[in-house]
Amino acid sequence: MISVLILTKNEAQDLPACLDSVAWCNDVHVFDSYSEDDTVEIAKAAGAKVTQRKFDGYATQRNAALNTLNYLHPWILILDADERIPAELVPELQSQVLKAPEGVNGFRIRRRDYFWNTWLKHSQMTPFYIRLVRKGKASYHREINEVLQVEGLIEDMGGYFKHYPFSKGIDHWVSKHNKYSSMEAKRWVEEHENGIDFSVRKALFGPDFSERRYHQKGLFYKVPGRPLIKLFYLAIWRGGFLDGYAGITYAVLQAIYEYFIVLKTKELLNNRPTKRSVRHTPEYQVSS
Template sequence: MISTLILTKNEEIDLPGCLESLFWCTDIHVFDSYSSDATIDIALKAGVTLTQRKFDDYASQRNAALNQLDFKFDWVLILDADERIPPALIPQLLSNVQQAKPSVNGFRIQRRDYLGKSWLKHAQISPLYIRLVRRGKASYHRAINEVLQVDGLVQLIDGHFDHYPFSKGFSHWLNKHNNYSTMEARRWIEEQNGAEQFSLVKALSSKDFSERRFHQKGLFYKLPARPLIKWFYMVFGRRAFLDGWAGLTYATLQAIYEYLIVLKTNEMIDVTPVEVLEVVPATLAKKFRRLQTSYFRMQSKQIEA
């Protein structure tokens, strides 16, 4: 009734738990980016279908899996290895696909992020994700922090699945987001160079959650001092302090991630070779430096205060 897709790259720590939570699924596909650890052995011993493809970017990798794999069922559940399906969600998944009207091609599910054993109830910024789609009716966009677009209606499933982003430790999370920040900085420059238009109206009122998040993120990247803005928003706006030490830690890590993107974007604009700089409008560099100047002025005022 439901096939499952899991993307992997060196997931020997998390894959066993993910597969264990899918005991009810009879068609599991592991789409691997040539892991060098025991991921392949774990998948083969579990009897799942294993396919490998060289990784280029997240959207391309996920689209290749959705388009090329021979799923047995019309509905595909999309998971990462550090995610789990709790028993209470299983009947909700099955009943919703059974009752889905032809116009419904996707389902959004609440995700609960954990730091250790602590649920980041308040600190988590995006709790809803499209993870169950009808085959051939969904595709990913954006190379990093990809957006899943569904051709048809998307409904909400009553229930949640669990996510453990720190299962491999803080060092792994930091290394992963160091790579993410490089990709985000490149994407930011490309979007600005391509004159991508972000709409405040869509960011605030779009009925499509993915579209709303896309425009929110695009506008957020234009703000000066956004690492500080994000920290204050998470800690006080979303009340991450109610999650205790875990919430404050997570907010701080997210602010560090944003600051890495700012630093790398600045670095790419300043040190990119001349032939590459020619494709980046001069106005972009000036605009970024104005934002940077505002940011450091704000920091200076806070220090003086």
């Protein structure tokens, strides 16, 4: 009924637990970006089918995985190596795909983020993610914080899956988000220069969650003081302080990430080549 897709790059630390959580599936695919650790060996030992492709972008890599692999089943569950499928979610996954009517081609599933084994119940940014799609009916867009677009209807599913974004430590998280912030700043400047019009209506009432989030982020980038707003939103408004030290730390890290984007955006804008007016000297000059 369901095939599993896991994208990897040097995931020897996280992959074993991820594979254990999908041991119920008889068609697990690991799409690897030529890992330099034991990722491939771990995947093969667990019985997964391994395909390697040179990484050339987040969205393009994911689309290649969706479009080129030989899946046995009509539905694909998409995971990262630092994510886990709890045993209680498996019956829900199987039940939903069996009764999914024609035209429903995707399911959103709640994600629980963990920091130092603490569930970020209040301070988590976004609870729902599209992770279960019908084969041939979904594609990724944007190269950073990529958006999964589904042809047809999307429904919400009960249950949740687990995410451990800090499994490799704070240093890895900061390094990754330093890279992400550079990509976000570059994307924002390009969209700004191309005159992309972000819509308040679509941000609030767009029919698709991914579309709403895309316009929300685009509008948020225009708001001054974004890092402080994000800190207040996560730590106070959403009640991140109720998650204890882990919740406050997560809110601070997200605010720092936002500040990186602000600084790098300003740097890119300041370093843009300016059009200078050219003073033309006449071919002949008459003096009196």
